Amino acid sequence: MGSEDKVETEVSPADEETGKKMEPIPEEGQDVDPILNQLIAVVGESRASDMELERIVYSGDPASLPQFHYRWKRKSLVDYVVRVTSVEEVQSVLRIANASKVPVIPRGGASSCLGSSSPTRGGISLDIKLMNHILEINEDQEYVTVEPGVTFDALEKQLVKKGLTFGIYPTSAKSAVIGGWIGCGGRAGIGTPFYGILEDHILELKVVKPDGEMMTLTGEEAGIICGSYGILGVITEVTLKVHKQPENYETYSYGFKRLEHLCLAVREITKMAYKPIFLKIADKELQKYSNPLEKGNFVLTVTYSSDAILQNFDPTSKFELEAATTGHGGEFLGEEFSDKEWELRHDSEFNPKEHCETLMFQELWVPLESVYDLLKKYEDYRVSHKVPALWYGMLGTQEFMRIELFAMINPDHYLKFIASKGVLHKMVKKSISHGGAPYTIGLQNSIYMKRAYPIKYEEIKRAKEEWDPLNIMNPDRITSCLTSYGRIDILFQLATKFRWLSKFIGA
Amino acid sequence: MKIDIDDKLLRHCGSCNYCRDFCPMYQQLGSELDSPGGKIRALRAYREKMWNPPQELLNRLYCADCRMCEAVCPANVPVTDIWHDAKASLLNSGGKMSDSLIQVLAWVKQEGTPFIGFEGEDRDVWAEDLELPPESNTAIFSGCMGSYYFPDQSEMVVDLMEKLKINAGYIPSEVCCGLMNYWAGDDKGFKEIAQKNYDAFKKAGVDHIVTGCGGCFGTLAEHYKRLIPEFDIEVHHTVEYIADMVRNGVLTFKSLEGVYTFHDSCHLGRALGIYEAPREIIRGIPGIELREMAGNHENSNCCGGFLAVLDPDLAEAVGKKRVQEAVDTGADGLITTCISCFKNLSYNARDFDIEVIQLDELILDLARSSVVEE
Numbered sequence: 001m002g003s004e005d006k007v008e009t010e011v012s013p014a015d016e017e018t019g020k021k022m023e024p025i026p027e028e029g030q031d032v033d034p035i036l037n038q039l040i041a042v043v044g045e046s047r048a049s050d051m052e053l054e055r056i057v058y059s060g061d062p063a064s065l066p067q068f069h070y071r072w073k074r075k076s077l078v079d080y081v082v083r084v085t086s087v088e089e090v091q092s093v094l095r096i097a098n099a100s101k102v103p104v105i106p107r108g109g110a111s112s113c114l115g116s117s118s119p120t121r122g123g124i125s126l127d128i129k130l131m132n133h134i135l136e137i138n139e140d141q142e143y144v145t146v147e148p149g150v151t152f153d154a155l156e157k158q159l160v161k162k163g164l165t166f167g168i169y170p171t172s173a174k175s176a177v178i179g180g181w182i183g184c185g186g187r188a189g190i191g192t193p194f195y196g197i198l199e200d201h202i203l204e205l206k207v208v209k210p211d212g213e214m215m216t217l218t219g220e221e222a223g224i225i226c227g228s229y230g231i232l233g234v235i236t237e238v239t240l241k242v243h244k245q246p247e248n249y250e251t252y253s254y255g256f257k258r259l260e261h262l263c264l265a266v267r268e269i270t271k272m273a274y275k276p277i278f279l280k281i282a283d284k285e286l287q288k289y290s291n292p293l294e295k296g297n298f299v300l301t302v303t304y305s306s307d308a309i310l311q312n313f314d315p316t317s318k319f320e321l322e323a324a325t326t327g328h329g330g331e332f333l334g335e336e337f338s339d340k341e342w343e344l345r346h347d348s349e350f351n352p353k354e355h356c357e358t359l360m361f362q363e364l365w366v367p368l369e370s371v372y373d374l375l376k377k378y379e380d381y382r383v384s385h386k387v388p389a390l391w392y393g394m395l396g397t398q399e400f401m402r403i404e405l406f407a408m409i410n411p412d413h414y415l416k417f418i419a420s421k422g423v424l425h426k427m428v429k430k431s432i433s434h435g436g437a438p439y440t441i442g443l444q445n446s447i448y449m450k451r452a453y454p455i456k457y458e459e460i461k462r463a464k465e466e467w468d469p470l471n472i473m474n475p476d477r478i479t480s481c482l483t484s485y486g487r488i489d490i491l492f493q494l495a496t497k498f499r500w501l502s503k504f505i506g507a
Numbered sequence: 508m509k510i511d512i513d514d515k516l517l518r519h520c521g522s523c524n525y526c527r528d529f530c531p532m533y534q535q536l537g538s539e540l541d542s543p544g545g546k547i548r549a550l551r552a553y554r555e556k557m558w559n560p561p562q563e564l565l566n567r568l569y570c571a572d573c574r575m576c577e578a579v580c581p582a583n584v585p586v587t588d589i590w591h592d593a594k595a596s597l598l599n600s601g602g603k604m605s606d607s608l609i610q611v612l613a614w615v616k617q618e619g620t621p622f623i624g625f626e627g628e629d630r631d632v633w634a635e636d637l638e639l640p641p642e643s644n645t646a647i648f649s650g651c652m653g654s655y656y657f658p659d660q661s662e663m664v665v666d667l668m669e670k671l672k673i674n675a676g677y678i679p680s681e682v683c684c685g686l687m688n689y690w691a692g693d694d695k696g697f698k699e700i701a702q703k704n705y706d707a708f709k710k711a712g713v714d715h716i717v718t719g720c721g722g723c724f725g726t727l728a729e730h731y732k733r734l735i736p737e738f739d740i741e742v743h744h745t746v747e748y749i750a751d752m753v754r755n756g757v758l759t760f761k762s763l764e765g766v767y768t769f770h771d772s773c774h775l776g777r778a779l780g781i782y783e784a785p786r787e788i789i790r791g792i793p794g795i796e797l798r799e800m801a802g803n804h805e806n807s808n809c810c811g812g813f814l815a816v817l818d819p820d821l822a823e824a825v826g827k828k829r830v831q832e833a834v835d836t837g838a839d840g841l842i843t844t845c846i847s848c849f850k851n852l853s854y855n856a857r858d859f860d861i862e863v864i865q866l867d868e869l870i871l872d873l874a875r876s877s878v879v880e881e
Contacts, residue, residue, distance in 0.1 A: 062523050174523075357515060
């Protein structure tokens with residue numbers, strides 16, 4: 001990754017077996033920290049803290065990975081937690097951080113994975129969730145202006161009262177917030193195949209730069225904030241396009257015996273005139289833990305809104321859906337199963353967690369024409385490397401699908417853990433070679449950024465140099481990372497070989 | 508202090524944070540430190556890294572006990588059990604309860620009730636003129652609320668049992684069910700209470716218990732059975748009996764015109780899955796329109812009653828939010844089955860134009876002139 005290929009990690013000696021190395025933590029009650037004093041002066045004592053307990057809570061994200069996984073981080077705990085409620089507070093906190101060269105880790109719903117909001121060098125966890133006001137709903141011109149901490153649920157409740165909907169939201173909408181989804185790119189969500197991706201909905205963004213200056217961005221300028229993971233500044237206000245609320249949704253689920261038939265059906269559905277709100281595919285293993293399949297090995301679920309139904313979904317079109325699915329060997333799974341799939345749209349990716357200690361995963365953004373090749377490869381790894389595999393896919397656009405590959409792992413089995421990560425690394429490489437990329441970047445996938453998104457990488461890098469020359473905003477991701485691609489590649493290749501060998505030695 | 512609990516339970520949490528925005532503690536306090544997912548992250552970190560957990564972690568584990576986190580969790584993490592086990596472990600290794608909780612538990616030990624100022628000898632005053640047999644195979648468990656605050660409810664249970672021709676009795680030696688001890692993580696105190704009550708029941712020949720209190724019902728039906736392996740007594744809530752009578756046409760009511768909404772008690776609903784019985788009873792009243800709040804059934808928001816022992820202001824804020832939800836339905840009245848919920852909701856409805864009604868009392872009023880088939 002150019003200069004970012006350098007290994008910057010300064011791993012202190014740790015107990016590699018147990019991962020029980022304690023990170024030095026300043027004792028509480030010692031001399032009053034001048035930075036904390038400044039932060040308290042801005043937000044008050046109740047919303048600024050350096051309490052160890054609170055720092056632990058604010059340093060995590062949705063990844064219950066074993067501690068040895070984080071050994072490569074320089075400093076995995078933030079130094080301060082600050083909860084802001086206004087633009088002025090954001091500006092003041094960033095000015096303090098910039099002047100003191102203290103990293104700032106913006107934190108929204110903390111529902112994004114892969115270390116998007118967890119620190120590498122300590123710093124300030126900046127919780128924007130209390131900035132959760134809906135500032136304007138314009139029914140005539142169909143837009144809404146909100147603060148970044150508004151949850152999708154809260155927004156939808158207010159929009160519905162006026163016959164509107166935002167229409168798109170991540171599967172993690174129960175905890176995700178608007179600002180966080182913008183930071184993470186917002187490409188594959190429920191509704192995006194029908195209404196378009198999040199970037200298409202942004203009319204205006206207000207962002208505070210690290211020096212405290214407020215920027216108002218539109219068009220391409222706003223686009224660069226999408227998928228920047230908080231490394232450029234803090235979003236403080238968003239104006240978004242909204243839509244008329246559909247009357248209802250209809251969901252149809254089909255079971256398939258063969259993967260290639262499932263993938264053919266998906267491609268045919270995306271070519272139809274009417275676009276789904278939600279299209280999900282999954283293997284039998286994942287379904288086992290949420291909505292178990294009785295027919296077939298793979299499931300395809302597709303949901304249409306009444307808009308699509310009214311506009312295009314005439315009896316002829318319904319026949320077209322039948323042809324695309326049952327025509328490829330799919331079997332309709334019934335209304336009850338289908339409705340439950342829609343009900344479980346937020347939960348199905350997390351349901352397997354009930355049955356394993358670590359649900360390791362990798363998210364890929366894959367061209368539709370390559371979905372079969374990639375899933376076939378992962379199915380092969382399931383057998384050849386004894387990977388306890390599950391997978392899930394969700395249509396993002398008419399051309400790309402988010403594929404989530406899981407491995408159910410007991411973290412005490414270090415070799416199996418690292419080897420499964422190796423297999424997932426191979427899948428990322430394969431995805432890139434097929435025109436795909438890792439989906440969520442966050443901390444852990446930053447090593448792939450330059451290879452997977454070379455144009456976006458250059459754009460963000462230029463913006464980073466201009467906006468944040470001191471590199472205080474969410475460091476060590478997107479345009480730089482703590483370890484190198486080469487190092488990871490060698491490590492995971494070795495680990496994968498061990499996994500392959502374990503098939504013969506029974507480890 | 509140390510956290511000596513099953514590590515696997517903690518690891519099943521995926522930190523998706525789905526629970527956070529549904530948690531009444533987080534809604535009021537706004538810190539992830541008060542959200543279930545955040546606290547599990549902290550427990551896991553202290554458990555795995557062997558740091559010395561701070562007293563503040565124990566303090567934060569005391570919550571509304573509403574179980575909303577469990578209802579929304581996609582991984583079915585047993586949060587309530589984790590809180591209980593972690594509290595017990597921290598208390599057993601040097602952790603301290605708050606002074607107010609210590610006082611409450613001391614009163615439970617001394618007087619058999621958590622209501623400071625009320626005395627154990629007054630517990631059965633409500634039953635004095637009712638000539639209930641002290642020995643019976645069906646015992647009415649009045650609970651502390653039913654004994655001290657709302658004796659009408661206990662009398663209603665007696666009335667109900669008579670109508671059903673069940674020769675129910677009252678065991679004068681009953682003490683508090685121990686819910687407060689269990690919630691506090693005071694395993695020793697809870698075990699003593701549970702054993703004392705169980706011994707009293709067995710001595711009186713009890714094989715069925717009927718109670719009108721959601722908290723007592725949950726504690727007896729759920730926790731006693733876990734603690735006492737030989738526990739073989741069937742525990743029922745009054746709504747189950749009443750719903751059965753309404754269902755079979757044994758109990759009918761005079762009409763009541765108006766729009767009413769219903770508040771699900773956390774202990775009766777999410778803890779024990781009783782959602783439909785009270786609704787069947789309400790729908791059995793001619794003229795009544797039952798209008799659900801935005802949060803209903805397993806998504807019912809907590810009344811905040813349990814928080815009164817921790818922070819009355821917090822309890823009030825949570826209670827007012829729930830009352831507002833009821834007001835938003837446009838209902839004339841808010842019905843609940845649980846006396847604790849009734850107590851907190853009626854207090855917090857004082858500035859709203861809505862009447863809070865205890866279901867048992869409503870039933871009793873309307874059933875008095877109803878036709879009860881023999």
